[in-house]
Amino acid sequence: MSTAIRTIFTVLILLVMSEASTVYQTLYIDKILPYPESNKPVISANYSFPGPLIEAYHGDTLVITVINRLSVATTMHWHGLYQIGTPDMDGAVGATQCAIPAGGNFTYIFKADPPGTAWYHGHMLEQYTDGLFGPLIIRRQFEPNREQYDTEQLLMVSDWYNYIARGKLTSWYLSSNNPDGIEPLPDATVVNGKFTKSLLIPATRSSRIRFRVINAASLSMYKVSIDGLPLHIIELDQQDMVPYNVSSFVINVAQRVSFYIDLRELDSIYSQLGISSTNSIFIRFEAMTDMYPVDILNYIPPYAIQRYAYPTFFNPLYLAILSLDLTNSIPTYEPRDPAPTLPTVNLHSDTNMLAARPFNQSNYVIPNATHYLNLVVKFALDNTGINRGYMNDVTYAFQGNFTRVKPTLIVGIKPVKKEPLLHQMATRPNTLGLPSPRIQAGSPLPMIQNDGYGNYLIPYGAVVDIFINNTDGGEHPFHLHGSSFWIISTSEYAAAENLYRQAYIKRDVVSVPGGGWAKIRFVADNPGAWMFHCHIEWHMAAGLMLTFIVSPTQLLAQGYTISNSQLDLCNAA
Ligand SMILES: [Cu+2]
Incomplete structure (x- = not known):
């Protein structure tokens, strides 16, 4: 290739790369009966189960209109997407928006970021258990591997x-x-x-x-x-x-x-x-x-x-x-249980696969923690005899369901139906009643505090180490909205902390071993109201959830205002 042709070729590639486009999608949410032998209705997106594949390139704008044909309210969460600059598009009812009422609709507009395999699912009323989910793939122009x-x-x-x-x-x-x-x-x-x-x-x-x-x-x-x-x-x-x-x-x-x-x-x-x-x-x-x-x-x-x-x-x-031959024949051997193990491959694997290494470790800088948070996970009976999930002795009032709203605080951030936490951050940033981080015995770093209702104020730019101490016997997959986090180590693989210093893997779900612990780190550089919860839907319903309130002042400084379409949802709620 001559230099001139090579230059033209490079310019063309750059043009292709820089051409972010807009991807439109409409999702009709309605019940279907996908299996003739079962009379269980599935809550579907676009009358298919799972819902349709949504694909975009990294940096594209996704414009997704959710049309609610159910007889109850709904919302949609875009699992794994950061929502930087669009804190009201996360779909977490009660935290970032009011629900889309029966017969209503809402258009989510957000950047396709970060790239990779994501998915979408309903984020209220256990609707995703009943089928409301689908795949969301954000591609790169040049995929590693x-x-x-x-x-x-x-x-x-x-x-x-x-x-x-x-x-x-x-x-x-x-x-x-x-x-x-x-x-x-x-x-x-x-x-x-x-x-x-x-x-x-x-x-x-x-x-x-x-x-x-x-x-x-x-x-x-x-x-x-x-x-x-x-x-x-x-x-x-x-x-x-x-x-x-x-x-x-x-x-x-x-x-x-x-x-x-x-x-x-x-x-x-x-x-x-x-x-x-x-x-x-x-x-x-x-x-x-x-x-x-x-x-x-x-x-x-x-x-x-x-x-x-x-x-x-x-x-x-x-x-x-x-x-293997496109004939769709079934295997001619019996499926042994368990399957034989391959002798030639790595057998050391924990659920989070901490021994796997990030593809691109250049420019991979993991900042030191500036703050920390210890979370104790447990299940216990509440005073009505119902078994609930607790983090630091708080079972989260699940605003999505409105089945039990905590006693109203006189001053402070409130789980109210018509005013999601994000809106409260914007309308009264200085009277949320959230305690600031403070130094406690045992660490030179300030510890993130909560208001007794599971809302944790995090200053803008804080680098937070979260230590999740799971006193329950079950393994819990904890998910953070609005960011991903480095997994430093877990009780399944404690050596990872020293082995992989400066190259920890980054995920948005960490599997916390039963009776064990996990240590993760994230940077609070995305102002908003971000849920952190066990992704077992039953445990979320049982209150195993909290919300990080990341810097109301920075949220306003970045120009966030409550949109009319958001207000319309809240007025309809
Ligand atoms: Cu759980």
Whole structure:
């Protein structure tokens, strides 16, 4: 190539790169009956389950109109997107907006940032448990690891419940008849809306395929593997990774994992199963049964009725089929349980995969903490005999549901239906009644305080280390809105703190081990009202949630005002 041609070529590439465009999408929210054999309605986006794939390039503007055809209110959350400069577009009802009323609509406008595998889901009334979710992929013009695969596939896995969450399940879960806080247990697993052995993924024996796995479950975590193939992990949540080889991995609720496979790598150990002659192999999603509070293989929930011919117990092993010759035949070997392990790949893997390394570590600077916050997670009975989730002895009044609003503070930020926290930050930034960080025994850094109602004031630009001490036996996937965070270490992998100093991985969901802990760090450079909560939908409903109030003064300094479309929602609420 001559210099002139090369210059023209470079200019063309730059033009393509700089051309941010606008992506329009309309989402009709309505109930559907996707399965003839079940009379359970699913809350869908655009009459499909899961909802449609939304794709954009990094830096594009997304304009998504949500039209609510339900008989109840709704909102939509764009999970993993930072919403920098658009703190009112996060979709977290009660925190950043009033709900979209039945028959109403709202247009979300925000930047496609950061790039990577994201998703969207309803953020009130357990609607996402009933099906309201879909994939959201933010692409880069030049994807890291792009040379490793030829095609890509999405696998969106979730719990299937025979009953409606907001009807029977939540009212049983949060009742004094369930003092142990036993979560409603799934009746099945679905991937891409298909039940076991009915999802077929076409491939050929020479294929190199990228899979984007999104855990959209409300409770379950899964071990994912593909028979006979090493999985080359290349993305965790929305951070690109140096390829990291495993035979299986665990994905907790709301986490995303991308990996690629190379079908030429089918392992010889699998020839013992006759896999060398089969035309297809199994993709496995194995629900981690030890996370359920009861023996799910032999448990009939008290709310179950004979309509579903119990006992038909949950099968923790979900099988999808990867067809190697495009004939869609099912595998000719029996799916062994457990699957044989590949001897050639890394077996050390914790749920968060802290041993995986970020793809681009140049310009990767992790600032030192300026503040800290200790959070103690527990479940306990409240004074009405209902088992609730607590962080630092506060169970969060879930404004999204308005089922129980805390006693009104005389002065202070209030969980009120018509005035989300973000609006209160804007209208009375100096009278929110939120205590400032202060030095306490045991650390030279100031500790973030809360107001006794689960609202934590964080100064602009603070670098906050959060230590989550989980006194509960269950593993909890904690999600932060408005930012991602570095995972410094967990009780599953305490050595990570020293091993990976200055190169911690960044995610937006951390899996906090049962009876263990996690240490994460984030920079509060995005003013707004950002929820931090366990992403198990039942636990969120039980109050395992808090809100970070990041700098009301900076919010106003950046020019935030409450828009008319937001006010319209609140006036309709
Ligand atoms: Cu939880």
